[in-house]
Amino acid sequence: MAEELRIVLRNADRIDPLNIDDYLAAGGYRALEKARGMNPKDLINEVKASNLRGRGGAGFNAGLKWSFVPPADVTYVVCNLDEGEPGTYKDRTIVEKDPQSLLEGMAICAHAIGSRQGFIYCRGEYPYVVEHLRKAIAQARDKGVLGDFDIQVRMGAGAYVCGEETALIESIEGHRGEPRFKPPFPGVAGLWGKPTVVNNVETFANLPEIVLKGAAWFAGIGTPSYPGTKVLTLTGDVVNRVAIEVPTDTTIRQVIYEFGGGIRGGRKFKAVQIGGTSGGFIPESLLDTPIDADSMRSIGATLGTGAVLVMDETRDIVDIVTRIAKFFEHESCGKCNPCREGTFRCYEIMKKINAGRATAADIDNIMLLSKVMTRAALCGLGQAAPGPIMTTLQHFRGDYERKLLS
Amino acid sequence: MADYQEIIASYRGTPGGIIEAYHAVQREYNYIPAEAVKEAAGVFGLSEAQAYGVATFYSYLSVEPRGRYIIRMCESAPCHIAGAEEVIQAFEHALGIKVGETTADGKFTLELTECVGQCQGTPVITINSQPYAGVSAEQVPAILAQCK
Numbered sequence: 001m002a003e004e005l006r007i008v009l010r011n012a013d014r015i016d017p018l019n020i021d022d023y024l025a026a027g028g029y030r031a032l033e034k035a036r037g038m039n040p041k042d043l044i045n046e047v048k049a050s051n052l053r054g055r056g057g058a059g060f061n062a063g064l065k066w067s068f069v070p071p072a073d074v075t076y077v078v079c080n081l082d083e084g085e086p087g088t089y090k091d092r093t094i095v096e097k098d099p100q101s102l103l104e105g106m107a108i109c110a111h112a113i114g115s116r117q118g119f120i121y122c123r124g125e126y127p128y129v130v131e132h133l134r135k136a137i138a139q140a141r142d143k144g145v146l147g148d149f150d151i152q153v154r155m156g157a158g159a160y161v162c163g164e165e166t167a168l169i170e171s172i173e174g175h176r177g178e179p180r181f182k183p184p185f186p187g188v189a190g191l192w193g194k195p196t197v198v199n200n201v202e203t204f205a206n207l208p209e210i211v212l213k214g215a216a217w218f219a220g221i222g223t224p225s226y227p228g229t230k231v232l233t234l235t236g237d238v239v240n241r242v243a244i245e246v247p248t249d250t251t252i253r254q255v256i257y258e259f260g261g262g263i264r265g266g267r268k269f270k271a272v273q274i275g276g277t278s279g280g281f282i283p284e285s286l287l288d289t290p291i292d293a294d295s296m297r298s299i300g301a302t303l304g305t306g307a308v309l310v311m312d313e314t315r316d317i318v319d320i321v322t323r324i325a326k327f328f329e330h331e332s333c334g335k336c337n338p339c340r341e342g343t344f345r346c347y348e349i350m351k352k353i354n355a356g357r358a359t360a361a362d363i364d365n366i367m368l369l370s371k372v373m374t375r376a377a378l379c380g381l382g383q384a385a386p387g388p389i390m391t392t393l394q395h396f397r398g399d400y401e402r403k404l405l406s
Numbered sequence: 407m408a409d410y411q412e413i414i415a416s417y418r419g420t421p422g423g424i425i426e427a428y429h430a431v432q433r434e435y436n437y438i439p440a441e442a443v444k445e446a447a448g449v450f451g452l453s454e455a456q457a458y459g460v461a462t463f464y465s466y467l468s469v470e471p472r473g474r475y476i477i478r479m480c481e482s483a484p485c486h487i488a489g490a491e492e493v494i495q496a497f498e499h500a501l502g503i504k505v506g507e508t509t510a511d512g513k514f515t516l517e518l519t520e521c522v523g524q525c526q527g528t529p530v531i532t533i534n535s536q537p538y539a540g541v542s543a544e545q546v547p548a549i550l551a552q553c554k
Protein backbone atom coordinates (compact mmCIF):
# COMPACT_ATOMS: atom_id res chain seq x y z
CA MET A 1 0.00 0.00 0.00
CA ALA A 2 1.48 3.33 -1.04
CA GLU A 3 1.80 5.95 1.64
CA GLU A 4 1.51 9.70 1.71
CA LEU A 5 4.67 11.72 2.16
CA ARG A 6 3.98 15.05 3.80
CA ILE A 7 6.37 17.94 3.29
CA VAL A 8 4.01 20.80 2.54
CA LEU A 9 1.32 19.38 4.80
CA ARG A 10 3.74 18.19 7.50
CA ASN A 11 1.94 20.17 10.19
CA ALA A 12 -1.60 19.66 8.91
CA ASP A 13 -4.00 18.56 11.65
CA ARG A 14 -1.09 18.41 14.09
CA ILE A 15 -0.92 22.07 15.05
CA ASP A 16 -3.44 24.83 15.64
CA PRO A 17 -3.03 26.83 12.43
CA LEU A 18 -3.89 30.08 14.20
CA ASN A 19 -1.46 29.63 17.04
CA ILE A 20 1.99 30.64 15.90
CA ASP A 21 3.49 29.14 19.07
CA ASP A 22 2.42 25.72 17.82
CA TYR A 23 4.24 26.37 14.57
CA LEU A 24 7.35 27.56 16.39
CA ALA A 25 7.27 24.53 18.67
CA ALA A 26 7.17 22.31 15.58
CA GLY A 27 10.42 23.89 14.39
CA GLY A 28 8.83 26.76 12.49
CA TYR A 29 10.95 29.75 11.40
CA ARG A 30 14.21 27.89 11.99
CA ALA A 31 14.55 27.60 8.21
CA LEU A 32 14.15 31.35 7.81
CA GLU A 33 16.82 31.91 10.43
CA LYS A 34 19.13 29.56 8.57
CA ALA A 35 18.32 31.21 5.23
CA ARG A 36 19.06 34.65 6.66
CA GLY A 37 22.46 33.42 7.69
CA MET A 38 23.18 32.56 4.06
CA ASN A 39 24.39 34.77 1.27
CA PRO A 40 21.36 35.37 -1.06
CA LYS A 41 23.29 33.92 -4.01
CA ASP A 42 24.01 30.71 -2.11
CA LEU A 43 20.39 30.51 -1.03
CA ILE A 44 19.20 30.84 -4.63
CA ASN A 45 21.71 28.19 -5.73
CA GLU A 46 20.50 25.84 -3.02
CA VAL A 47 16.86 26.23 -4.11
CA LYS A 48 17.90 25.82 -7.74
CA ALA A 49 19.81 22.63 -6.91
CA SER A 50 16.80 21.16 -5.11
CA ASN A 51 15.07 21.33 -8.51
CA LEU A 52 11.86 22.53 -6.84
CA ARG A 53 9.58 23.25 -9.78
CA GLY A 54 6.62 25.59 -9.59
CA ARG A 55 3.48 23.91 -8.28
CA GLY A 56 1.07 26.36 -9.93
CA GLY A 57 1.06 24.59 -13.26
CA ALA A 58 3.97 25.70 -15.43
CA GLY A 59 6.61 23.75 -13.50
CA PHE A 60 9.46 26.24 -13.82
CA ASN A 61 12.51 25.79 -11.54
CA ALA A 62 11.86 28.17 -8.62
CA GLY A 63 15.50 29.00 -7.86
CA LEU A 64 16.17 29.68 -11.52
CA LYS A 65 13.21 32.09 -11.61
CA TRP A 66 14.57 33.94 -8.58
CA SER A 67 18.01 34.18 -10.17
CA PHE A 68 16.62 36.39 -12.96
CA VAL A 69 15.79 39.18 -10.50
CA PRO A 70 18.33 41.97 -11.00
CA PRO A 71 19.66 43.98 -8.05
CA ALA A 72 17.09 46.70 -7.32
CA ASP A 73 15.95 49.01 -4.52
CA VAL A 74 12.44 47.65 -4.58
CA THR A 75 11.43 44.09 -5.39
CA TYR A 76 8.25 42.19 -4.59
CA VAL A 77 7.37 38.65 -3.57
CA VAL A 78 3.90 37.68 -4.77
CA CYS A 79 2.06 34.53 -3.77
CA ASN A 80 -0.49 33.18 -6.19
CA LEU A 81 -3.51 32.00 -4.19
CA ASP A 82 -5.97 32.51 -7.02
CA GLU A 83 -6.69 28.78 -7.26
CA GLY A 84 -9.27 29.20 -9.99
CA GLU A 85 -8.68 25.91 -11.77
CA PRO A 86 -11.87 23.88 -11.27
CA GLY A 87 -11.42 20.79 -9.13
CA THR A 88 -8.52 22.31 -7.20
CA TYR A 89 -8.62 23.01 -3.46
CA LYS A 90 -5.02 22.34 -2.48
CA ASP A 91 -3.85 25.89 -1.81
CA ARG A 92 -6.86 26.52 0.41
CA THR A 93 -6.10 23.29 2.27
CA ILE A 94 -2.45 24.24 2.76
CA VAL A 95 -3.26 27.73 4.01
CA GLU A 96 -6.15 26.65 6.22
CA LYS A 97 -4.06 23.97 7.90
CA ASP A 98 -0.68 25.69 8.13
CA PRO A 99 -0.56 29.35 7.05
CA GLN A 100 2.81 30.03 8.69
CA SER A 101 4.58 27.63 6.32
CA LEU A 102 3.51 29.85 3.44
CA LEU A 103 4.58 33.04 5.23
CA GLU A 104 7.94 31.51 6.13
CA GLY A 105 8.46 30.38 2.52
CA MET A 106 7.68 33.87 1.23
CA ALA A 107 10.13 35.38 3.74
CA ILE A 108 12.84 32.97 2.56
CA CYS A 109 12.24 34.12 -1.01
CA ALA A 110 12.30 37.74 0.20
CA HIS A 111 15.78 37.23 1.63
CA ALA A 112 16.96 35.68 -1.64
CA ILE A 113 15.78 38.58 -3.81
CA GLY A 114 16.16 41.39 -1.27
CA SER A 115 12.48 42.20 -0.92
CA ARG A 116 10.73 43.99 1.92
CA GLN A 117 7.16 43.67 0.67
CA GLY A 118 5.10 40.62 -0.15
CA PHE A 119 1.58 40.24 -1.46
CA ILE A 120 -0.73 37.27 -1.30
CA TYR A 121 -3.34 37.41 -4.05
CA CYS A 122 -6.26 35.36 -2.77
CA ARG A 123 -9.29 34.61 -4.88
CA GLY A 124 -12.48 36.50 -4.00
CA GLU A 125 -14.33 33.22 -3.44
CA TYR A 126 -12.21 32.64 -0.32
CA PRO A 127 -13.08 35.58 1.99
CA TYR A 128 -12.74 33.24 4.99
CA VAL A 129 -9.21 32.34 3.86
CA VAL A 130 -8.35 36.04 3.62
CA GLU A 131 -9.48 36.52 7.25
CA HIS A 132 -7.49 33.48 8.33
CA LEU A 133 -4.35 34.71 6.58
CA ARG A 134 -4.65 38.21 8.02
CA LYS A 135 -4.75 36.71 11.51
CA ALA A 136 -1.72 34.55 10.78
CA ILE A 137 0.20 37.53 9.38
CA ALA A 138 -0.68 39.62 12.44
CA GLN A 139 0.70 36.86 14.69
CA ALA A 140 3.92 36.65 12.69
CA ARG A 141 4.29 40.43 12.86
CA ASP A 142 3.70 40.48 16.62
CA LYS A 143 6.33 37.78 17.14
CA GLY A 144 8.72 39.74 14.96
CA VAL A 145 9.66 36.60 13.01
CA LEU A 146 9.29 38.27 9.62
CA GLY A 147 11.79 41.01 10.48
CA ASP A 148 11.54 43.91 8.04
CA PHE A 149 9.54 41.88 5.51
CA ASP A 150 5.84 42.67 5.44
CA ILE A 151 2.99 40.82 3.73
CA GLN A 152 -0.36 42.17 2.54
CA VAL A 153 -3.33 40.15 1.35
CA ARG A 154 -5.21 41.33 -1.74
CA MET A 155 -8.44 39.85 -3.01
CA GLY A 156 -9.28 38.72 -6.50
CA ALA A 157 -12.85 38.94 -7.65
CA GLY A 158 -13.85 35.91 -9.65
CA ALA A 159 -11.75 35.93 -12.80
CA TYR A 160 -9.95 32.71 -13.69
CA VAL A 161 -7.48 34.52 -15.93
CA CYS A 162 -6.16 36.43 -12.89
CA GLY A 163 -4.30 33.25 -11.91
CA GLU A 164 -2.01 33.99 -14.86
CA GLU A 165 0.89 35.84 -13.28
CA THR A 166 0.84 39.04 -15.34
CA ALA A 167 -2.98 39.31 -15.17
CA LEU A 168 -2.63 38.81 -11.42
CA ILE A 169 -0.17 41.68 -11.26
CA GLU A 170 -2.55 43.89 -13.24
CA SER A 171 -5.28 43.01 -10.76
CA ILE A 172 -3.16 43.88 -7.69
CA GLU A 173 -2.48 47.20 -9.39
CA GLY A 174 -6.25 47.74 -9.47
CA HIS A 175 -6.82 47.16 -13.18
CA ARG A 176 -8.85 44.77 -15.27
CA GLY A 177 -7.04 41.43 -15.03
CA GLU A 178 -5.78 41.14 -18.59
CA PRO A 179 -2.45 39.38 -19.21
CA ARG A 180 0.53 41.41 -20.38
CA PHE A 181 2.72 40.68 -23.35
CA LYS A 182 5.93 38.90 -22.29
CA PRO A 183 8.79 39.79 -22.24
CA PRO A 184 9.47 41.59 -20.03
CA PHE A 185 8.86 38.84 -17.50
CA PRO A 186 7.74 39.78 -13.98
CA GLY A 187 11.19 38.87 -12.62
CA VAL A 188 12.51 41.91 -14.45
CA ALA A 189 9.49 44.24 -14.58
CA GLY A 190 6.45 43.07 -12.62
CA LEU A 191 4.31 44.75 -9.98
CA TRP A 192 4.41 48.54 -10.49
CA GLY A 193 7.24 47.89 -12.93
CA LYS A 194 9.52 46.45 -10.22
CA PRO A 195 11.22 43.04 -10.29
CA THR A 196 8.70 40.58 -8.91
CA VAL A 197 8.75 36.88 -8.14
CA VAL A 198 5.37 35.17 -8.47
CA ASN A 199 5.11 31.68 -7.03
CA ASN A 200 2.29 29.38 -6.10
CA VAL A 201 1.32 28.68 -2.46
CA GLU A 202 2.57 25.10 -2.60
CA THR A 203 5.91 26.19 -4.07
CA PHE A 204 6.51 28.58 -1.16
CA ALA A 205 5.30 26.08 1.43
CA ASN A 206 7.97 23.59 0.28
CA LEU A 207 10.81 26.01 1.01
CA PRO A 208 11.21 25.77 4.80
CA GLU A 209 11.90 22.03 4.64
CA ILE A 210 14.21 22.42 1.63
CA VAL A 211 16.27 25.03 3.44
CA LEU A 212 16.43 23.00 6.65
CA LYS A 213 17.14 19.59 5.15
CA GLY A 214 19.08 20.67 2.08
CA ALA A 215 18.72 20.52 -1.69
CA ALA A 216 20.07 16.97 -2.00
CA TRP A 217 17.45 15.59 0.38
CA PHE A 218 14.62 17.13 -1.66
CA ALA A 219 16.11 16.25 -5.04
CA GLY A 220 16.21 12.60 -3.96
CA ILE A 221 12.45 12.32 -3.43
CA GLY A 222 10.12 11.14 -6.21
CA THR A 223 10.99 11.52 -9.90
CA PRO A 224 14.44 13.15 -10.39
CA SER A 225 13.31 15.62 -13.07
CA TYR A 226 10.40 16.84 -10.95
CA PRO A 227 11.33 15.90 -7.40
CA GLY A 228 9.47 16.20 -4.14
CA THR A 229 5.81 15.69 -3.52
CA LYS A 230 2.62 17.00 -5.05
CA VAL A 231 -0.57 17.85 -3.25
CA LEU A 232 -3.46 16.39 -5.24
CA THR A 233 -7.17 17.02 -4.83
CA LEU A 234 -9.45 14.13 -5.69
CA THR A 235 -12.94 14.80 -7.04
CA GLY A 236 -15.64 13.08 -9.06
CA ASP A 237 -16.46 9.37 -8.99
CA VAL A 238 -13.72 8.32 -6.60
CA VAL A 239 -14.44 6.89 -3.14
CA ASN A 240 -12.21 9.26 -1.17
CA ARG A 241 -12.62 12.88 -2.25
CA VAL A 242 -9.70 14.25 -0.31
CA ALA A 243 -6.46 16.19 -0.58
CA ILE A 244 -3.36 13.99 -0.45
CA GLU A 245 0.36 14.65 -0.69
CA VAL A 246 2.40 12.01 -2.48
CA PRO A 247 5.90 11.63 -3.98
CA THR A 248 5.98 12.58 -7.66
CA ASP A 249 6.83 9.04 -8.80
CA THR A 250 3.42 7.82 -7.62
CA THR A 251 1.37 6.55 -10.55
CA ILE A 252 -2.08 7.76 -11.54
CA ARG A 253 -3.40 4.27 -10.84
CA GLN A 254 -2.05 4.38 -7.28
CA VAL A 255 -3.63 7.79 -6.79
CA ILE A 256 -7.05 6.59 -7.87
CA TYR A 257 -7.10 3.08 -6.44
CA GLU A 258 -4.82 3.17 -3.39
CA PHE A 259 -5.32 6.69 -2.11
CA GLY A 260 -8.68 7.34 -3.72
CA GLY A 261 -10.11 3.95 -2.77
CA GLY A 262 -11.22 3.22 -6.35
CA ILE A 263 -14.41 4.05 -8.18
CA ARG A 264 -17.65 4.77 -6.32
CA GLY A 265 -20.48 2.30 -6.33
CA GLY A 266 -18.33 -0.55 -7.65
CA ARG A 267 -18.54 0.89 -11.16
CA LYS A 268 -15.77 0.79 -13.76
CA PHE A 269 -13.27 3.51 -14.53
CA LYS A 270 -13.72 5.49 -17.74
CA ALA A 271 -11.42 8.52 -17.67
CA VAL A 272 -9.51 10.85 -15.42
CA GLN A 273 -8.74 14.50 -16.06
CA ILE A 274 -5.68 15.74 -14.21
CA GLY A 275 -4.45 19.27 -13.65
CA GLY A 276 -7.75 21.09 -13.60
CA THR A 277 -10.29 21.87 -16.24
CA SER A 278 -7.62 22.67 -18.84
CA GLY A 279 -5.94 19.28 -18.29
CA GLY A 280 -5.97 16.36 -20.66
CA PHE A 281 -8.31 13.37 -20.34
CA ILE A 282 -6.51 10.12 -19.66
CA PRO A 283 -7.79 6.61 -20.50
CA GLU A 284 -7.28 3.37 -18.56
CA SER A 285 -4.33 2.31 -20.74
CA LEU A 286 -2.16 5.19 -19.46
CA LEU A 287 -2.87 4.89 -15.74
CA ASP A 288 0.59 3.52 -14.92
CA THR A 289 2.17 6.89 -15.74
CA PRO A 290 3.86 8.66 -12.81
CA ILE A 291 2.26 12.00 -11.93
CA ASP A 292 5.37 14.17 -12.34
CA ALA A 293 4.99 16.98 -14.87
CA ASP A 294 7.36 15.53 -17.48
CA SER A 295 5.87 12.03 -17.47
CA MET A 296 2.42 13.57 -17.76
CA ARG A 297 3.53 15.73 -20.67
CA SER A 298 4.95 12.67 -22.40
CA ILE A 299 1.44 11.18 -22.60
CA GLY A 300 -0.08 14.45 -23.84
CA ALA A 301 -1.50 15.30 -20.43
CA THR A 302 -0.52 17.72 -17.64
CA LEU A 303 0.08 17.67 -13.91
CA GLY A 304 -1.13 21.26 -13.69
CA THR A 305 -2.50 22.10 -10.28
CA GLY A 306 -2.85 18.44 -9.30
CA ALA A 307 -6.65 18.31 -9.51
CA VAL A 308 -7.79 14.73 -10.21
CA LEU A 309 -11.30 14.43 -11.64
CA VAL A 310 -12.31 10.79 -11.90
CA MET A 311 -15.13 9.72 -14.22
CA ASP A 312 -16.86 6.35 -14.18
CA GLU A 313 -18.23 4.30 -17.09
CA THR A 314 -21.63 6.03 -16.95
CA ARG A 315 -20.24 9.49 -17.68
CA ASP A 316 -20.92 11.31 -20.93
CA ILE A 317 -17.51 12.59 -22.00
CA VAL A 318 -18.87 14.84 -24.74
CA ASP A 319 -21.29 16.50 -22.32
CA ILE A 320 -18.49 17.13 -19.82
CA VAL A 321 -16.22 18.60 -22.47
CA THR A 322 -19.09 20.83 -23.61
CA ARG A 323 -19.43 22.13 -20.05
CA ILE A 324 -15.67 22.75 -19.98
CA ALA A 325 -15.87 24.62 -23.30
CA LYS A 326 -18.49 26.90 -21.72
CA PHE A 327 -16.07 27.58 -18.86
CA PHE A 328 -13.39 28.84 -21.25
CA GLU A 329 -15.84 30.87 -23.30
CA HIS A 330 -16.90 32.59 -20.08
CA GLU A 331 -13.41 33.07 -18.66
CA SER A 332 -11.59 34.28 -21.78
CA CYS A 333 -10.68 37.87 -20.98
CA GLY A 334 -11.13 38.96 -24.59
CA LYS A 335 -7.77 40.62 -25.03
CA CYS A 336 -6.48 38.39 -27.83
CA ASN A 337 -8.46 37.24 -30.82
CA PRO A 338 -7.49 33.53 -30.99
CA CYS A 339 -8.81 33.00 -27.47
CA ARG A 340 -11.82 35.35 -27.52
CA GLU A 341 -13.17 34.01 -30.81
CA GLY A 342 -11.70 30.53 -30.43
CA THR A 343 -13.28 29.71 -27.07
CA PHE A 344 -16.61 31.03 -28.37
CA ARG A 345 -16.49 28.83 -31.48
CA CYS A 346 -15.25 25.78 -29.55
CA TYR A 347 -18.25 26.06 -27.24
CA GLU A 348 -20.58 26.56 -30.20
CA ILE A 349 -19.30 23.46 -31.98
CA MET A 350 -19.24 21.37 -28.78
CA LYS A 351 -22.89 22.30 -28.11
CA LYS A 352 -23.75 21.23 -31.63
CA ILE A 353 -21.99 17.89 -31.24
CA ASN A 354 -23.49 17.31 -27.80
CA ALA A 355 -26.98 18.01 -29.14
CA GLY A 356 -26.56 15.45 -31.92
CA ARG A 357 -26.64 18.03 -34.71
CA ALA A 358 -23.03 17.84 -35.90
CA THR A 359 -21.26 16.07 -38.75
CA ALA A 360 -17.71 14.81 -39.25
CA ALA A 361 -16.82 18.18 -40.78
CA ASP A 362 -17.48 19.86 -37.42
CA ILE A 363 -14.93 17.55 -35.80
CA ASP A 364 -12.36 18.49 -38.43
CA ASN A 365 -13.08 22.16 -37.81
CA ILE A 366 -12.76 21.95 -34.06
CA MET A 367 -9.46 20.07 -34.40
CA LEU A 368 -8.09 22.76 -36.69
CA LEU A 369 -9.34 25.54 -34.44
CA SER A 370 -7.79 23.81 -31.42
CA LYS A 371 -4.39 23.73 -33.10
CA VAL A 372 -4.59 27.41 -34.00
CA MET A 373 -5.51 28.40 -30.44
CA THR A 374 -2.72 26.30 -28.93
CA ARG A 375 -0.19 28.14 -31.04
CA ALA A 376 -1.61 31.64 -31.37
CA ALA A 377 -3.25 32.58 -28.07
CA LEU A 378 -1.51 35.22 -25.94
CA CYS A 379 -1.57 33.40 -22.62
CA GLY A 380 -1.94 29.94 -21.17
CA LEU A 381 -5.71 30.25 -20.97
CA GLY A 382 -6.30 30.18 -24.71
CA GLN A 383 -3.37 27.86 -25.31
CA ALA A 384 -4.65 25.24 -22.86
CA ALA A 385 -8.38 25.62 -23.48
CA PRO A 386 -8.49 23.12 -26.39
CA GLY A 387 -6.61 20.45 -24.38
CA PRO A 388 -9.70 18.62 -23.14
CA ILE A 389 -11.17 18.62 -26.67
CA MET A 390 -8.02 17.33 -28.34
CA THR A 391 -7.31 14.62 -25.75
CA THR A 392 -10.88 13.32 -25.74
CA LEU A 393 -10.92 13.23 -29.53
CA GLN A 394 -7.73 11.21 -29.30
CA HIS A 395 -8.78 8.75 -26.62
CA PHE A 396 -12.58 8.76 -26.70
CA ARG A 397 -13.38 9.45 -30.33
CA GLY A 398 -16.14 6.87 -30.33
CA ASP A 399 -18.05 8.97 -27.81
CA TYR A 400 -18.08 11.83 -30.32
CA GLU A 401 -18.90 9.67 -33.31
CA ARG A 402 -21.92 8.20 -31.57
CA LYS A 403 -23.40 11.71 -31.37
CA LEU A 404 -22.82 12.68 -35.02
CA LEU A 405 -25.55 12.85 -37.67
CA SER A 406 -25.04 9.90 -39.97
CA MET B 407 -25.26 51.15 6.78
CA ALA B 408 -21.81 52.63 6.23
CA ASP B 409 -21.76 55.29 3.58
CA TYR B 410 -20.05 54.27 0.33
CA GLN B 411 -18.06 57.51 0.28
CA GLU B 412 -16.55 56.71 3.66
CA ILE B 413 -15.81 53.13 2.64
CA ILE B 414 -14.04 54.13 -0.54
CA ALA B 415 -12.15 56.95 1.18
CA SER B 416 -10.63 54.45 3.60
CA TYR B 417 -8.77 52.82 0.68
CA ARG B 418 -7.46 56.10 -0.72
CA GLY B 419 -3.87 55.46 0.34
CA THR B 420 -3.79 51.85 -0.86
CA PRO B 421 -2.06 51.52 -4.24
CA GLY B 422 -4.34 49.59 -6.56
CA GLY B 423 -6.94 49.57 -3.78
CA ILE B 424 -9.97 50.05 -6.02
CA ILE B 425 -10.80 46.34 -6.07
CA GLU B 426 -10.53 46.15 -2.26
CA ALA B 427 -12.79 49.21 -2.08
CA TYR B 428 -15.34 47.57 -4.39
CA HIS B 429 -15.32 44.45 -2.22
CA ALA B 430 -15.93 46.57 0.86
CA VAL B 431 -18.81 48.46 -0.82
CA GLN B 432 -20.30 45.21 -1.99
CA ARG B 433 -20.12 43.73 1.52
CA GLU B 434 -22.42 46.57 2.66
CA TYR B 435 -24.68 46.96 -0.36
CA ASN B 436 -24.54 43.51 -2.00
CA TYR B 437 -23.62 45.31 -5.22
CA ILE B 438 -21.72 48.37 -6.36
CA PRO B 439 -24.09 51.29 -6.99
CA ALA B 440 -23.37 53.58 -9.95
CA GLU B 441 -22.56 56.47 -7.58
CA ALA B 442 -19.93 54.32 -5.88
CA VAL B 443 -18.23 53.61 -9.22
CA LYS B 444 -18.16 57.34 -9.89
CA GLU B 445 -16.78 58.03 -6.42
CA ALA B 446 -14.08 55.36 -6.82
CA ALA B 447 -13.04 56.87 -10.15
CA GLY B 448 -12.44 60.20 -8.39
CA VAL B 449 -10.60 58.71 -5.42
CA PHE B 450 -8.31 56.48 -7.49
CA GLY B 451 -7.71 58.99 -10.26
CA LEU B 452 -9.37 57.03 -13.04
CA SER B 453 -11.91 57.98 -15.66
CA GLU B 454 -15.43 56.80 -14.91
CA ALA B 455 -15.16 54.44 -17.87
CA GLN B 456 -12.02 52.87 -16.43
CA ALA B 457 -13.58 52.47 -12.98
CA TYR B 458 -16.63 50.89 -14.58
CA GLY B 459 -14.34 48.69 -16.68
CA VAL B 460 -12.73 47.33 -13.53
CA ALA B 461 -16.07 46.76 -11.77
CA THR B 462 -17.51 44.82 -14.70
CA PHE B 463 -14.42 42.74 -15.49
CA TYR B 464 -14.79 40.64 -12.35
CA SER B 465 -17.70 38.23 -12.09
CA TYR B 466 -17.66 38.34 -8.29
CA LEU B 467 -18.53 42.04 -8.44
CA SER B 468 -21.93 43.22 -9.55
CA VAL B 469 -23.11 46.62 -10.71
CA GLU B 470 -26.74 45.47 -10.64
CA PRO B 471 -28.77 45.52 -7.42
CA ARG B 472 -29.04 42.09 -5.83
CA GLY B 473 -30.96 40.44 -3.01
CA ARG B 474 -29.93 40.13 0.62
CA TYR B 475 -29.05 36.49 0.06
CA ILE B 476 -26.93 35.78 -2.98
CA ILE B 477 -27.09 32.11 -3.82
CA ARG B 478 -24.47 30.91 -6.28
CA MET B 479 -24.43 27.44 -7.76
CA CYS B 480 -21.11 26.06 -8.93
CA GLU B 481 -21.40 24.60 -12.42
CA SER B 482 -17.77 23.62 -13.06
CA ALA B 483 -17.17 20.09 -14.33
CA PRO B 484 -16.88 18.31 -10.92
CA CYS B 485 -20.11 19.92 -9.68
CA HIS B 486 -21.73 19.47 -13.09
CA ILE B 487 -21.30 15.69 -12.99
CA ALA B 488 -22.44 15.63 -9.35
CA GLY B 489 -25.85 17.00 -10.38
CA ALA B 490 -25.58 20.80 -10.23
CA GLU B 491 -28.30 21.09 -12.87
CA GLU B 492 -30.95 19.47 -10.67
CA VAL B 493 -30.05 21.64 -7.72
CA ILE B 494 -30.30 24.81 -9.76
CA GLN B 495 -33.68 23.73 -11.08
CA ALA B 496 -34.85 23.11 -7.52
CA PHE B 497 -33.80 26.63 -6.54
CA GLU B 498 -35.49 28.14 -9.58
CA HIS B 499 -38.63 26.24 -8.78
CA ALA B 500 -38.65 27.09 -5.06
CA LEU B 501 -37.92 30.79 -5.62
CA GLY B 502 -39.97 31.27 -8.77
CA ILE B 503 -37.07 33.00 -10.54
CA LYS B 504 -34.50 32.11 -13.16
CA VAL B 505 -30.72 32.19 -12.80
CA GLY B 506 -29.56 35.81 -12.81
CA GLU B 507 -32.77 37.12 -11.29
CA THR B 508 -33.75 38.49 -7.87
CA THR B 509 -37.00 37.70 -6.06
CA ALA B 510 -39.58 40.51 -6.03
CA ASP B 511 -39.16 41.00 -2.26
CA GLY B 512 -35.44 41.63 -2.76
CA LYS B 513 -34.50 38.70 -0.57
CA PHE B 514 -32.80 36.22 -2.92
CA THR B 515 -30.60 36.44 -6.00
CA LEU B 516 -29.70 33.27 -7.90
CA GLU B 517 -26.43 33.12 -9.83
CA LEU B 518 -24.16 30.57 -11.45
CA THR B 519 -20.49 30.50 -10.62
CA GLU B 520 -17.42 28.55 -11.61
CA CYS B 521 -15.54 26.40 -9.08
CA VAL B 522 -15.45 27.87 -5.57
CA GLY B 523 -12.69 25.53 -4.40
CA GLN B 524 -14.80 23.21 -2.21
CA CYS B 525 -14.85 20.32 -4.68
CA GLN B 526 -14.33 17.67 -1.98
CA GLY B 527 -18.10 18.04 -1.43
CA THR B 528 -19.72 18.44 -4.83
CA PRO B 529 -22.19 19.80 -5.73
CA VAL B 530 -21.49 23.08 -3.96
CA ILE B 531 -23.44 26.29 -3.49
CA THR B 532 -22.50 29.44 -1.67
CA ILE B 533 -24.86 31.77 0.16
CA ASN B 534 -23.25 35.16 0.69
CA SER B 535 -19.90 33.45 0.05
CA GLN B 536 -20.44 30.80 2.72
CA PRO B 537 -20.03 27.37 1.08
CA TYR B 538 -22.52 24.53 1.47
CA ALA B 539 -21.21 21.19 0.26
CA GLY B 540 -23.01 18.09 -0.93
CA VAL B 541 -26.28 19.90 -1.66
CA SER B 542 -29.18 17.91 -3.09
CA ALA B 543 -32.42 19.13 -4.67
CA GLU B 544 -34.36 17.77 -1.67
CA GLN B 545 -32.42 19.99 0.73
CA VAL B 546 -33.29 23.20 -1.11
CA PRO B 547 -36.45 24.14 0.90
CA ALA B 548 -34.62 23.62 4.21
CA ILE B 549 -31.66 25.68 3.05
CA LEU B 550 -33.94 28.53 2.01
CA ALA B 551 -35.83 28.36 5.30
CA GLN B 552 -32.55 29.05 7.14
CA CYS B 553 -32.30 32.43 5.41
CA LYS B 554 -34.36 34.68 7.64
Ligand SMILES: Cc1cc2nc3c(=O)[nH]c(=O)nc-3n(C[C@H](O)[C@H](O)[C@H](O)COP(=O)(O)O)c2cc1C
Nearest residue numbers: 054055056080083084163164165199200203380381
Ligand atom coordinates in the same frame (compact mmCIF):
# COMPACT_ATOMS: atom_id res chain seq x y z
C1 LIG C 1 -5.18 31.05 -17.22
C2 LIG C 1 -4.15 30.75 -16.18
C3 LIG C 1 -4.53 30.56 -14.86
C4 LIG C 1 -3.59 30.28 -13.88
N1 LIG C 1 -4.03 30.11 -12.60
C5 LIG C 1 -3.10 29.89 -11.63
C6 LIG C 1 -3.53 29.75 -10.27
O1 LIG C 1 -4.72 29.83 -9.95
N2 LIG C 1 -2.58 29.54 -9.33
C7 LIG C 1 -1.23 29.47 -9.64
O2 LIG C 1 -0.41 29.31 -8.76
N3 LIG C 1 -0.82 29.59 -10.92
C8 LIG C 1 -1.71 29.80 -11.91
N4 LIG C 1 -1.27 29.96 -13.20
C9 LIG C 1 0.19 29.91 -13.46
C10 LIG C 1 0.84 31.27 -13.20
O3 LIG C 1 0.80 32.03 -14.40
C11 LIG C 1 2.30 31.16 -12.79
O4 LIG C 1 2.95 30.32 -13.69
C12 LIG C 1 2.49 30.60 -11.40
O5 LIG C 1 1.77 31.35 -10.45
C13 LIG C 1 3.97 30.64 -11.05
O6 LIG C 1 4.18 30.02 -9.79
P1 LIG C 1 4.96 28.64 -9.70
O7 LIG C 1 6.18 28.76 -10.56
O8 LIG C 1 5.30 28.54 -8.26
O9 LIG C 1 4.05 27.58 -10.14
C14 LIG C 1 -2.21 30.20 -14.21
C15 LIG C 1 -1.82 30.38 -15.54
C16 LIG C 1 -2.77 30.64 -16.52
C17 LIG C 1 -2.32 30.82 -17.92
Ligand code: FES
Nearest residue numbers: 480485521522525
Ligand atom coordinates in the same frame (compact mmCIF):
# COMPACT_ATOMS: atom_id res chain seq x y z
S1 FES D 1 -16.10 22.27 -8.97
FE1 FES D 1 -17.72 23.04 -7.81
S2 FES D 1 -16.69 23.74 -6.06
FE2 FES D 1 -15.05 23.11 -7.31
